[in-house]
Amino acid sequence: MxxxxxxxxxxxxSQFLVGLSRSMILFIVCSGMSFVLGxxxxxxxxxxSLYMIGAFSAFSIANLFGGSSVGFWLALVFAPLVVAAVxxxxxxxxxxxLYQREHLMLLLFTFAIMLILGDLxxxxxxxxxxxxxxxxxxxxxxxxxxxxxxxxNLFLLIIGPLVxxxxxxxxxxxxxxxxxxxAAVDREMVGAVGINVSWVFAIAFVIGCYLAGLGGALVxxxxxxxxxxxxxxxxxxxxxxxxxxxxNMWGALVGSLIFGLTQAFGVLFWPQFxxxxxxxxxxxxxxxxxxxxxxxxx
Amino acid sequence: xxxxxxxxxxxFCFSILFFIYPSSSAAKPIKIGIVDCYSGGATTFTxxxxxxxxxxxxxxxxxxxxxxxxxxxxxRDTKFKVDLGISVTKELIMRENIDILxxxxxxxxxxxxxxxxxxxxxPFFCTFSKSAKIxxxxxxxxxxxITENTSMIGKAAAVGLAKKxxxxxxxxxxxxxxxxxxxxxxxxxxxKKRTDVKMVGQSWWKVGxxxxxxYLTAILAAKPDAVIFxxxxxxxxxxxxxxxxxxxxxxxxxxxxTATELSTxxxxxxxxxxxxxxxxxxxxxxxxxxxxxxxxEVFKKAYGRYPKVGALYGYIAAQFIMKGFEKAGxxxxxxxxxxxxxMKVGSPVGEIELRACDHQAVLPMFFGKTERSPDYPFxxxxxxxxxxxxxxxxxxxxxxxxxxx
Numbered sequence: 001m002x003x004x005x006x007x008x009x010x011x012x013x014s015q016f017l018v019g020l021s022r023s024m025i026l027f028i029v030c031s032g033m034s035f036v037l038g039x040x041x042x043x044x045x046x047x048x049s050l051y052m053i054g055a056f057s058a059f060s061i062a063n064l065f066g067g068s069s070v071g072f073w074l075a076l077v078f079a080p081l082v083v084a085a086v087x088x089x090x091x092x093x094x095x096x097x098l099y100q101r102e103h104l105m106l107l108l109f110t111f112a113i114m115l116i117l118g119d120l121x122x123x124x125x126x127x128x129x130x131x132x133x134x135x136x137x138x139x140x141x142x143x144x145x146x147x148x149x150x151x152x153n154l155f156l157l158i159i160g161p162l163v164x165x166x167x168x169x170x171x172x173x174x175x176x177x178x179x180x181x182x183a184a185v186d187r188e189m190v191g192a193v194g195i196n197v198s199w200v201f202a203i204a205f206v207i208g209c210y211l212a213g214l215g216g217a218l219v220x221x222x223x224x225x226x227x228x229x230x231x232x233x234x235x236x237x238x239x240x241x242x243x244x245x246x247x248n249m250w251g252a253l254v255g256s257l258i259f260g261l262t263q264a265f266g267v268l269f270w271p272q273f274x275x276x277x278x279x280x281x282x283x284x285x286x287x288x289x290x291x292x293x294x295x296x297x298x
Numbered sequence: 299x300x301x302x303x304x305x306x307x308x309x310f311c312f313s314i315l316f317f318i319y320p321s322s323s324a325a326k327p328i329k330i331g332i333v334d335c336y337s338g339g340a341t342t343f344t345x346x347x348x349x350x351x352x353x354x355x356x357x358x359x360x361x362x363x364x365x366x367x368x369x370x371x372x373x374r375d376t377k378f379k380v381d382l383g384i385s386v387t388k389e390l391i392m393r394e395n396i397d398i399l400x401x402x403x404x405x406x407x408x409x410x411x412x413x414x415x416x417x418x419x420x421p422f423f424c425t426f427s428k429s430a431k432i433x434x435x436x437x438x439x440x441x442x443x444i445t446e447n448t449s450m451i452g453k454a455a456a457v458g459l460a461k462k463x464x465x466x467x468x469x470x471x472x473x474x475x476x477x478x479x480x481x482x483x484x485x486x487x488x489x490k491k492r493t494d495v496k497m498v499g500q501s502w503w504k505v506g507x508x509x510x511x512x513y514l515t516a517i518l519a520a521k522p523d524a525v526i527f528x529x530x531x532x533x534x535x536x537x538x539x540x541x542x543x544x545x546x547x548x549x550x551x552x553x554x555x556t557a558t559e560l561s562t563x564x565x566x567x568x569x570x571x572x573x574x575x576x577x578x579x580x581x582x583x584x585x586x587x588x589x590x591x592x593x594x595e596v597f598k599k600a601y602g603r604y605p606k607v608g609a610l611y612g613y614i615a616a617q618f619i620m621k622g623f624e625k626a627g628x629x630x631x632x633x634x635x636x637x638x639x640x641m642k643v644g645s646p647v648g649e650i651e652l653r654a655c656d657h658q659a660v661l662p663m664f665f666g667k668t669e670r671s672p673d674y675p676f677x678x679x680x681x682x683x684x685x686x687x688x689x690x691x692x693x694x695x696x697x698x699x700x701x702x703x
Binding site for chain 1: 323337339341342345470471473500502503507508511514517534536539540549561565603645
């Protein structure tokens with residue numbers, strides 16, 4: 001194969017944009033996971049299951065409206081809320097009793113929750129592959145840099161930064177956000193000044209899980225909605241959160257960008273062994289900066 | 299007094315055994331164990347195998363069973379794991395005393411289970427795993443292939459692709475045994491039929507990779523004449539979605555095994571790309587024979603969905619098992635195997651032979667392309683070329699060579 005043919009500006013440009021849009025989905029999911037990890041110190045293995053529930057809920061909601069555009073937008077709004085409701089129940093009924101336990105216990109506990117949620121999804125939605133379609137104006141592709149880029153990926157490029165801005169506003173400009181950040185640094189102190197930490201934790205948990213649901217709903221039109229999608233995302237999410245800096249939301253953004261872009265460029269440079277690139281990046285970063293790119297709150 | 303009591307009790311117990319044993323042995327059911335993956339994405343395929351098998355068994359049981367005995371079956375979940383597959387297989391053989399074993403969708407589980415049944419002398423009907431090794435180099439007296447395998451897919455795909463004018467091919471797929479075996483099968487056979495074709499590049503992604511767009515945009519940049527995609531499971535839907543979204547399917551002809559299969563096309567509805575080439579063992583709407591129509595209708599009535607390719611495998615396995623015992627005349631493993639070697643049974647896709655030389659079901663393959671249909675809310679396969687079973691299976695000489703004989 002002619003190498004010059006592959007490394008054209010057009011190919012590099014389109015790979016960059018495609019990688020960037022993948023990073024946005026990863027960021028949305030991982031920022032939620034990182035938020036929970038930072039504020040609650042819970043390594044939530046079930047985060048991937050909530051992402052899966054988000055995708056399946058999006059399918060059900062979109063299906064209620066016969067796969068129309070309205071259905072898609074409503075799915076995008078309500079599917080994450082379904083996930084938020086599920087997580088609120090889980091938090092109030094189960095998680096809130098366990099925050100003081102050691103991390104290994106929490107890891108095992110959330111692993112059990114992942115298995116239970118996986119089976120629940122199978123009971124509710126069955127074993128078939130599901131799929132939803134994006135609205136007509138987000139379907140198909142447009143030519144950028146002389147190569148075609150799916151319109152939906154461009155939409156993700158808008159949504160990703162939007163979520164990042166809202167998260168920044170929330171954590172920096174709202175009282176609850178500030179308390180959450182404080183709790184991430186020193187939760188005893190937050191409790192000592194008379195703040196109801198239990199509810200702060202519940203809200204932080206629900207927000208983190210909402211983001212998982214949003215990620216699931218956003219990814220739904222581009223993939224097959226299937227059992228097992230939780231496993232795929234959770235491994236990547238843990239890697240991203242680790243290389244970004246545990247519990248640091250902006251670390252999740254940096255990690256997602258590294259992961260998404262190394263994958264996209266790896267595919268272009270050495271397609272046969274493209275799988276290795278993002279993981280090699282993870283290894284290099286962890287050797288170079290064992291606590292991740294940005295400051296870990298742990 | 300005590301002694302007399304004991305004697306009476308012992309006598310009573312023996313008499314019960316004496317009366318019960320013959321009657322229970324006469325009505326003892328034929329037991330079949332199914333080990334398969336009933337968790338995760340694989341279930342969309344394995345449920346069809348199980349449900350069609352149950353449908354066929356229920357029908358025979360309603361008529362009094364086989365050799366006057368009912369057929370009973372029990373399932374175990376392997377969760378796609380080899381160790382679990384091995385332990386549930388042993389459990390079924392040791393504790394459930396099964397007469398026949400069936401399953402599984404994972405080739406690695408199937409190969410491990412195949413070793414066990416070889417030692418335990420239990421016939422094993424492999425219903426969905428596609429590795430050509432199962433009935434090829436690792437084949438033996440107790441294992442039977444009731445599904446297409448990578449070697450058959452390769453041969454069938456090559457027949458279809460050799461007629462196309464493409465020269466420069468790109469190969470891409472899921473980076474695991476099935477993906478590579480499939481790609482090797484298609485490419486090896488295509489090169490035998492056409493000496494002018496050449497491979498310009500390959501890309502491989504991890505199993506279950508959700509985002510395939512970067513792979514497609516990279517392939518678009520390399521501009522091959524056609525692409526052979528070697529994907530399975532959920533990646534099938536992902537690749538079709540990415541191909542549609544990037545406009546890939548319109549720019550570069552693509553061959554994807556099972557692209558035309560219902561498991562792939564149904565979830566995509568009208569949003570599947572048109573013109574994608576694919577192969578499959580089964581379509582509920584083709585061939586339009588009374589047998590196929592009746593099978594599809596009964597299945598849909600029973601389960602509320604159209605039968606997918608797994609349903610064909612489940613149904614055929616049931617036919618071979620039941621007809622095999624009937625022909626053997628009694629429930630005896632060795633006589634059963636002798637009976638089904640070379641046996642032919644009717645099926646929705648015509649008469650299927652279970653070849654004696656390698657115990658492989660000689661299934662026909664349908665090469666077609668995706669197209670919208672006014673009759674269904676999803677795309678279907680059209681322009682179907684039927685590749686007869688004997689043209690798709692490896693020859694008995696090739697099998698002997700593979701087994702080192």
